[in-house]
Amino acid sequence: MTVPQQASEGSRAVKRTIEFIRHHRLQKGDRLPSERELSDRFGVTRSSVREALAVLDALRLTERRPKSGIFLRNALEDSGLDSLVIQANLDLPFDERTMRDVSEARVIFETHAIRLACARRTDADLNRLRELVANYADRVQAELNVANEDVEFHLAMAAASQNAIIVRTLTPLFLMSFQWRQKYFSSPVIRRRSLADHQEFVATIADRDETRAAALVQKHVHSAFDEVRAMAEGNEQPESHNQWEGQDQ
Amino acid sequence: MTVPQQASEGSRAVKRTIEFIRHHRLQKGDRLPSERELSDRFGVTRSSVREALAVLDALRLTERRPKSGIFLRNALEDSGLDSLVIQANLDLPFDERTMRDVSEARVIFETHAIRLACARRTDADLNRLRELVANYADRVQAELNVANEDVEFHLAMAAASQNAIIVRTLTPLFLMSFQWRQKYFSSPVIRRRSLADHQEFVATIADRDETRAAALVQKHVHSAFDEVRAMAEGNEQPESHNQWEGQDQ
DNA sequence: CCTACCAATCTGGTAGGTCCAGATTGGTAT
DNA sequence: ATACCAATCTGGACCTACCAGATTGGTAGG
Numbered sequence: 236m237t238v239p240q241q242a243s244e245g246s247r248a249v250k251r252t253i254e255f256i257r258h259h260r261l262q263k264g265d266r267l268p269s270e271r272e273l274s275d276r277f278g279v280t281r282s283s284v285r286e287a288l289a290v291l292d293a294l295r296l297t298e299r300r301p302k303s304g305i306f307l308r309n310a311l312e313d314s315g316l317d318s319l320v321i322q323a324n325l326d327l328p329f330d331e332r333t334m335r336d337v338s339e340a341r342v343i344f345e346t347h348a349i350r351l352a353c354a355r356r357t358d359a360d361l362n363r364l365r366e367l368v369a370n371y372a373d374r375v376q377a378e379l380n381v382a383n384e385d386v387e388f389h390l391a392m393a394a395a396s397q398n399a400i401i402v403r404t405l406t407p408l409f410l411m412s413f414q415w416r417q418k419y420f421s422s423p424v425i426r427r428r429s430l431a432d433h434q435e436f437v438a439t440i441a442d443r444d445e446t447r448a449a450a451l452v453q454k455h456v457h458s459a460f461d462e463v464r465a466m467a468e469g470n471e472q473p474e475s476h477n478q479w480e481g482q483d484q
Numbered sequence: 485m486t487v488p489q490q491a492s493e494g495s496r497a498v499k500r501t502i503e504f505i506r507h508h509r510l511q512k513g514d515r516l517p518s519e520r521e522l523s524d525r526f527g528v529t530r531s532s533v534r535e536a537l538a539v540l541d542a543l544r545l546t547e548r549r550p551k552s553g554i555f556l557r558n559a560l561e562d563s564g565l566d567s568l569v570i571q572a573n574l575d576l577p578f579d580e581r582t583m584r585d586v587s588e589a590r591v592i593f594e595t596h597a598i599r600l601a602c603a604r605r606t607d608a609d610l611n612r613l614r615e616l617v618a619n620y621a622d623r624v625q626a627e628l629n630v631a632n633e634d635v636e637f638h639l640a641m642a643a644a645s646q647n648a649i650i651v652r653t654l655t656p657l658f659l660m661s662f663q664w665r666q667k668y669f670s671s672p673v674i675r676r677r678s679l680a681d682h683q684e685f686v687a688t689i690a691d692r693d694e695t696r697a698a699a700l701v702q703k704h705v706h707s708a709f710d711e712v713r714a715m716a717e718g719n720e721q722p723e724s725h726n727q728w729e730g731q732d733q
Numbered sequence: 734c735c736t737a738c739c740a741a742t743c744t745g746g747t748a749g750g751t752c753c754a755g756a757t758t759g760g761t762a763t
Numbered sequence: 764a765t766a767c768c769a770a771t772c773t774g775g776a777c778c779t780a781c782c783a784g785a786t787t788g789g790t791a792g793g
Contacts, residue, residue, distance in 0.1 A: 243550075243774090243775065243776090244775070244776060244777095245534075245538055245775085245776090269743075269744060269745080270744080270745065271743090271744085271745095279776080279777090280776060280777050280778075281777095281778090282531055282534070282775095282776070282777075282778090283775090283776070283777090285494075285531070285535060285745085285746090286534060286535055286538040287538075288745095289494055289535040289536070289538050289539050290538050290539060290541075290542040292539075293539040293542055293543065293566065293570060294542065294566060295566070295569070295659075299745065299746090300744090300745080300785090301492075301744080301745050301746065301783090301784075301785085302743085302744050302745060302746090302783070302784040302785045302786085303743095303744065303745075303784090303785055303786075304743095304744065304745080304785095304786095305744095305745085312648055313648075313651070313652065313655075314652070315564065315565060315566035315569075315652060315655065315656055316564060316565060316566070316649070316652050316653060317542065317543060317544070317564035317565070317566045317567075318566075320544070320564075321542060332648070333648065333649070336647045336648050336649040336650070337649050339647055339649070340647060340649040340650055340653065343593075343596050343650075344592075344593075344653075347592050347596075398585045398588055398589060399561055399562075399581070399582065399585050400565070400582070400585040400586050400588070400589040400657075401585070401589055401592075402562070403562065403563070403564060403565055404565060404589065404593075404653055406562075406564065407564055408649075410544075492745090492746065492747090493746070493747065493748095494746080494747090518772075518773060518774080519773080519774065520772090520773080520774095528747080528748090529747060529748050529749070530748095530749090531746095531747070531748075531749090532746090532747070532748090534774085534775090537774095548774065548775090549756090549773090549774080550754090550755075550756085550773080550774050550775065551754070551755045551756045551757085551772085551773050551774055551775090552755090552756055552757080552772095552773065552774075553756095553757095553772095553773065553774080554773095554774085
């Protein structure tokens, strides 16, 4: 995956802007301060602010009206899925509701993905999945973290559905959870359990057994989310309202 | 929806860069020319190029390695869904396979959305849907285009699922088809047929009739895509490989 | 007092320049 | 063939300047 570099000023400006929107509770249609004022506030150049605004525009969060101002196009919660990845990378917190929705959506999307994979998977898909599981097993044996390999495997299953849009939909849902995925897979017990599931996934896809595959998705994803939830509640400071905040690793 | 402004240099730089990647058939891991060279090629300032690269970074298409270069992180087809919206807004074409996948994904996602909507919709959701249909009916009566209203209605149905992630997933799938949606709804016959479907949607959601609702989604979406496909093939120049290219309106 | 109008001001868009420090690279000396 | 070092290239950030249209506030006219 990506090596966590230090955030550039441009990215910091994105973070500051999102925090500004949050803090001032700006709503759809509200106007942001001018680029010049934002650059003053944030202590960066207008160039950096403009870079950030270009990103927020791309995410459909803001709209820059020439000679007029910067306006909020959507509430933070209405932007595209890619903004979740960016928020996660910037260590911005998610609320409980978002995490619940992500969990539910992932089950729905991945269930369909694996159903399609059972129906349409090619031998090449199957071989790739077997390779990935073998590699996964090696790493589990070597007591290594498999957070990245887990994402790789799940995306490979999705790819076997032969529908690139489904893959592109699931990708951000995985990437946004990179932080706590790392924590989740720090447990050897969990790694072994996960490996067993993956092996079963491959078997069901090989047999084109949609029903068993779909059931397995439910179990696999739900248990993962339950586990993470439990971990978060265990480590949680009592006064923290948000157990899903990204953690530095 | 959004008024199509003239593209800024920053957006043009995005377009030029994507075209560059396409034209030179760059693959994952390949290196792009330096910012300075791109700004020369495109005839814009480095600032504009940097704005564009910030966007492509956010879309997970490129990766900027400080003091090293710009590298392709993903193939164009592996980026997030939001990039589809941007490509559509820049009048960049989609290939047939993407459109097929979008159609399939939309049916899957929206079917689940409406199932959840049947189970969970509140009275407020229902009222909003009725309002939207009433407005829709007025516009059909007045022989007005209902492209935007159609999106609004479908997103409102998705919102009734009480899962924001599903809404955020469907949104780009609608927005990317803004161009030909406009054409599709230029036909009064289609507008009337669509209105009838929407009225039936509301009825099924009111009755919480999941089965009928799901069946209706299949019919509604498939017929729409078939229609658009037929329209595109009809107007198509024989040598065009791509009938999904965005059209100016 | 209200309205119409106009000029100063503010805004985003773009250009062009500078400096920095680390990565890359190619040639040189060993 | 290898080790090393200096010139070069790269992205990151800052700064100033200009443009033209949108906005706005005050003024003149009704």
